Amino acid sequence: MSQRSQHQAIMFADVSGSSALYKRLGNTQAKAIIDETVQFMTAITIVHEGTVVKTIGDEIMARFNESTQACEAAIAIQQRAIKEPRLKDLGIRIGIACGEVLITSDDVFGDIVNDAAYVAHIARANQIVVTQAVVDTLEDSLRRDCQMFDRINIKGETEKTLIYRLEWQHSGKENRATMVMPIHDVTRFVDKFQLELSVNDKKIALLPEQTPFQIGRDPNKSQLLIENDLASREHCHIEFRRGKYVLIDHSTNGTYVYSDEQPPIYLRREELPLQGSGYIGLGQTVTADSPWALHFTL
Numbered sequence: 001m002s003q004r005s006q007h008q009a010i011m012f013a014d015v016s017g018s019s020a021l022y023k024r025l026g027n028t029q030a031k032a033i034i035d036e037t038v039q040f041m042t043a044i045t046i047v048h049e050g051t052v053v054k055t056i057g058d059e060i061m062a063r064f065n066e067s068t069q070a071c072e073a074a075i076a077i078q079q080r081a082i083k084e085p086r087l088k089d090l091g092i093r094i095g096i097a098c099g100e101v102l103i104t105s106d107d108v109f110g111d112i113v114n115d116a117a118y119v120a121h122i123a124r125a126n127q128i129v130v131t132q133a134v135v136d137t138l139e140d141s142l143r144r145d146c147q148m149f150d151r152i153n154i155k156g157e158t159e160k161t162l163i164y165r166l167e168w169q170h171s172g173k174e175n176r177a178t179m180v181m182p183i184h185d186v187t188r189f190v191d192k193f194q195l196e197l198s199v200n201d202k203k204i205a206l207l208p209e210q211t212p213f214q215i216g217r218d219p220n221k222s223q224l225l226i227e228n229d230l231a232s233r234e235h236c237h238i239e240f241r242r243g244k245y246v247l248i249d250h251s252t253n254g255t256y257v258y259s260d261e262q263p264p265i266y267l268r269r270e271e272l273p274l275q276g277s278g279y280i281g282l283g284q285t286v287t288a289d290s291p292w293a294l295h296f297t298l
Contacts, residue, residue, distance in 0.1 A: 091125020
């Protein structure tokens, strides 16, 4: 069996909600809708110079020579799907990754295939999720439509990487140019994605690629050292996930989050997305002017 190594963009697209469709409409009618959906996803892939490697039930796997081709095909699939009345209760989830793969006469293998399948399963209905490598190779017009979505360990990887949501519905958007760019351009858009932290005289400007950001009393493990006996050695950390900064407590005494003059939210081995501005008490209640109040602003 002949095989070759080649750089490709791999796309997985599957119908979300198909199980419920079978239960609601019965096998015959549901299968007809799914088959029609797979057919138009296949046709759109071919039109955009892609190769359908296989279909698996309600999912297709395809490969493209360029990431731009894959993303344009994904956008066309989503735009076609929302115009189809029979799909109004369904949705299509799409994941795209790119890199070196091994191509045989009838299949494609490699880590990139696994990455594409993984981010496809992260995507929700009507979403397109792509890897950092895809964003880095896109044309500017498409790159501007990629919004940071999460920072994850892709299956099998030990280090976290950014993934992006490709925005494909532009109606009503006035600031496409200020969506999110690849990580090497992110400093141009700090107003949207920077988290500012301050405690005593320490001030930190945090960007998504700098997370997870550890906070606590242990000088060897904490990126923000809190020399307070009520704070745990590894008190909490901040992650960038699904486009938000999330505070995750794993302390003994818990964490208090104050925002918008509301009563504090108490976390103990729990997590909370940070919004707007406010301040945080590590292991104790604090006031805004307390020396141990950790202030945050998004």
